[in-house]
Amino acid sequence: RVKSDGRNGSCFFTPEMQARSARLIALGHALKQAQQRGELRLVYQPQLRLSEHRIFGAEALLRWDSPQWGAVSPAEFIPIAESSGLILSIGDWVLRTALRQVRHWLDRGLPDLVVAVNLSAVQFDQPDLPDRISRMLDEAGVPPHCLELELTEAAAMKTPETAAQKIQELHQRGIRLAIDDFGTGYSSLSYLKRFKIHKLKIDQSFVRDIDSDVDDQAIASAIIQMARSLSMGTIAEGVETAEQLAFLRASGCDDIQGYHFSRPLEPDAFEHFVLRDVGES
Ligand code: C2E
Ligand code: MG
Ligand code: MG
Ligand code: MG
Numbered sequence: 001r002v003k004s005d006g007r008n009g010s011c012f013f014t015p016e017m018q019a020r021s022a023r024l025i026a027l028g029h030a031l032k033q034a035q036q037r038g039e040l041r042l043v044y045q046p047q048l049r050l051s052e053h054r055i056f057g058a059e060a061l062l063r064w065d066s067p068q069w070g071a072v073s074p075a076e077f078i079p080i081a082e083s084s085g086l087i088l089s090i091g092d093w094v095l096r097t098a099l100r101q102v103r104h105w106l107d108r109g110l111p112d113l114v115v116a117v118n119l120s121a122v123q124f125d126q127p128d129l130p131d132r133i134s135r136m137l138d139e140a141g142v143p144p145h146c147l148e149l150e151l152t153e154a155a156a157m158k159t160p161e162t163a164a165q166k167i168q169e170l171h172q173r174g175i176r177l178a179i180d181d182f183g184t185g186y187s188s189l190s191y192l193k194r195f196k197i198h199k200l201k202i203d204q205s206f207v208r209d210i211d212s213d214v215d216d217q218a219i220a221s222a223i224i225q226m227a228r229s230l231s232m233g234t235i236a237e238g239v240e241t242a243e244q245l246a247f248l249r250a251s252g253c254d255d256i257q258g259y260h261f262s263r264p265l266e267p268d269a270f271e272h273f274v275l276r277d278v279g280e281s
Contacts, residue, residue, distance in 0.1 A: 028080050030066055035093055040064055042097055043264035046273060047116070047235060047257045050249050055277050057114035057148070059257060060098040061264050062090075082120050091123040095133065099140035099147065101267055106142075110274055116148040116178060121155035125162075130169040137175075144174035150201065151177060153185025164194055171196035178235070183223060192230055200227045202253070204238025211243040221251045228252065 013021075034040055044058035064072045081087040098115045105113055126132065137144055149170065156163050156179065170177060178199040183206060202223050206216045220236070227234045236248045239258030248256060265273060 024080060027069065027072065027077060028084055030068055031064070031077055031081060031086060034064055034066065035090060039066055040090070040093065042094065042101070043266060044101070044115070044270040045257055045264040046262045046270065047255055048261050049255050050253065055274050056255070057116060058270060059116040059150070059264075060094065060118075062094055078120070082122055085122070087120045087122050088126070091120060092132075095136050096140070099136055099142045102142050102146050103140050105271060108271065110271065111278065112146065114146055114148050114176065116150050118150045118180065119155065121152075121158050124151060124155050124166070125159060129166060130173060133170070133175060134173055145176065148176035148178050148198065150180040152180045153182065153187045156191065156195070157185070157187040160191070167195045167197070183219060192232070197232055199233040199235055202234060202236040204258075207236050207238045207244055207248070207258070210247050211241070217247065220248065220253075224252050
C-alpha cells in the first residue's frame with residue numbers, strides 16, 4: 001500500500017500490478033534453472049550486405065522455452081536476468097555457444113562469417129571483459145574478426161571513463177563493435193569520434209515507417225551519412241518490406257537485417273540458407 005499525497009488518501013497496487021510482479025518473481029526463479037536444464041538456445045538472423053548481395057553474418061538471439069511458461073520473450077527475461085546478475089553466466093553461455101557455432105560453420109565450409117552477439121551493460125562493465133572474450137575465442141578456435149559485439153548507447157555510456165579504455169582494448173584484439181538500437185539512446189555523439197566503433201545499427205523504430213515518414217527518412221539518411229564520414233558501416237534492423245529496403249539502399253545503407261530477408265533461424269536452417277545463397281551467386 002502506497003500513500004499518495006492526493007487529497008483523499010491512498011492508492012493501491014492493482015490486481016494487474018500484483019499479477020505482474022508475481023510473474024516477474026516466478027520467471028526469475030525459473031530462469032535460474034533454465035541454463036542447466038538446457039532450456040536456452042540461440043537462433044541466428046542472417047545479415048545481408050547490399051553491395052554484394054551476400055550473407056556476411058548473423059545476429060545471435062537468445063530463446064527460452066520454459067516447460068512451465070512456454071516461450072518467453074528476451075524482451076521480458078533479459079531485464080530480469082540483468083537485475084538478478086544472472087546475465088553474467090547466461091551471457092557467457094551465449095558467447096561460448098555462438099562461437100562454437102561459428103567454428104562448426106567454418107568447419108562445414110561456410111564462407112567467413114561474423115556472428116553478432118548482444119552484450120548487456122552488466123557484462124560490458126566486467127573489468128576483465130576483453131580477457132574473457134579473448135579466452136573464449138581461443139577456446140573455440142575462432143579468429144577475433146568473426147565476432148561482433150552489439151552494445152547499446154546506454155550500455156557504452158554508463159561508465160564513459162572505463163568504456164573508452166575497454167573499447168580500445170577490444171579493438172586492439174581485433175574484435176568488432178556495433179552500436180545497437182542507434183538513435184534511441186541519450187548520449188553525446190562525441191564518443192563516436194573517440195571510440196573505435198565498426199558499425200551503427202539503425203534502430204527499427206526509424207525503419208518501420210521509412211517509406212512514408214519524412215522525419216524517419218531524414219534521421220536514417222543522416223545516420224548513414226554521418227557513419228560514412230566517420231568511416232563506420234551501417235546496418236538497418238527490422239526491415240520488413242521491399243519498399244523499406246529500396247529506400248535504405250538508395251540512401252547508401254551498407255547492410256540490412258529483417259523479416260523481409262529472413263527471420264531468425266535455427267542453426268541448421270541458417271546453414272542451408274547460406275549455402276543456397278552461395279549456390280545462387
Ligand atoms: P535487438 O538486439 O535490437 O534485436 C533485434 C530484435 O528485433 C530481435 O528481437 C529480432 O528477432 C527482432 N527482429 C528482427 N527482424 C525484425 C523485423 O523485420 N521486424 C520486427 N518487428 N522485429 C524484428 P528478439 O529476438 O525478441 O530480441 C529482443 C531483444 O532482446 C534484442 O533486441 C536484445 O536487446 C535482447 N537480446 C536478445 N538476445 C540477447 C542476448 O543473447 N543477450 C542480451 N544481452 N540481450 C539479448
Ligand atoms: Mg542486437
Ligand atoms: Mg537492435
Ligand atoms: Mg532493438
